[in-house]
Amino acid sequence: MTQQARKPFLYxxxxxxxxxxxxxxxxxxxxxxGREVGVIxxxxxxxxxxxxxxxxxxxxxxxxxxxRTPADPRPFPPPDAVxxxxxxxxxxxxxxxxxxxxxxxxxxxxxxxLGVPVAVLPCVxxxxxxxxxxxxxxIRLRGMxxxxxxxxxxxxxxxxxxxxxxxxxxxxxxxxx
Numbered sequence: 001m002t003q004q005a006r007k008p009f010l011y012x013x014x015x016x017x018x019x020x021x022x023x024x025x026x027x028x029x030x031x032x033x034g035r036e037v038g039v040i041x042x043x044x045x046x047x048x049x050x051x052x053x054x055x056x057x058x059x060x061x062x063x064x065x066x067x068r069t070p071a072d073p074r075p076f077p078p079p080d081a082v083x084x085x086x087x088x089x090x091x092x093x094x095x096x097x098x099x100x101x102x103x104x105x106x107x108x109x110x111x112x113x114l115g116v117p118v119a120v121l122p123c124v125x126x127x128x129x130x131x132x133x134x135x136x137x138x139i140r141l142r143g144m145x146x147x148x149x150x151x152x153x154x155x156x157x158x159x160x161x162x163x164x165x166x167x168x169x170x171x172x173x174x175x176x177x
Contacts, residue, residue: 008080010035010174011111013104016044017086017123019154019165023050026085026167027058033171038076040064042091042104067103082111083170086123086152089134096137112144119173121149121166129153147173 010030014020027037037059043066046052052063062075084091091105100106111118120141128134129151142148149169154162 011079011082013084014041015088020049082118085121089128096140119147119170
């Protein structure tokens with residue numbers, strides 16, 4: 001009898017941005033590409049930025065936001081890849097600085113050290129993109145091998161509509177190796 005191969009496991013780190021309400025699109029796309037998914041959210045993102053019950057039902061796993069105790073079992077297997085979407089100004093800057101004060105940031109800081117591929121879809125307002133710390137953080141994270149999608153400000157265009165957030169672009173960044 002042969003043992004069935006384990007599907008690649010993707011960690012999706014969700015930050016507190018309005019577009020996070022659609023994170024199920026990323027989860028579904030990853031599952032359609034043959035990945036299992038576990039979601040880790042920043043503490044603020046857990047406060048109404050996305051439907052945590054619906055996403056947990058979609059993944060079949062709890063949404064993680066807090067550290068587990070040493071006696072608790074690991075709820076997710078080790079990741080084969082990590083996606084940060086949407087990635088906020090705060091998370092990008094703290095991650096680049098090596099600040100691991102939440103489970104989400106600790107996971108991102110560890111991923112680099114473990115050689116786990118990481119793709120990021122930033123969702124940062126234009127005014128914050130202009131801050132010099134942000135540019136420095138992007139340089140540092142790119143130097144660590146982090147792959148970035150196009151920036152998304154979430155601001156309305158001249159026609160009043162908002163552009164689509166390219167959820168699947170994160171998976172494309174991972175697939176291109």
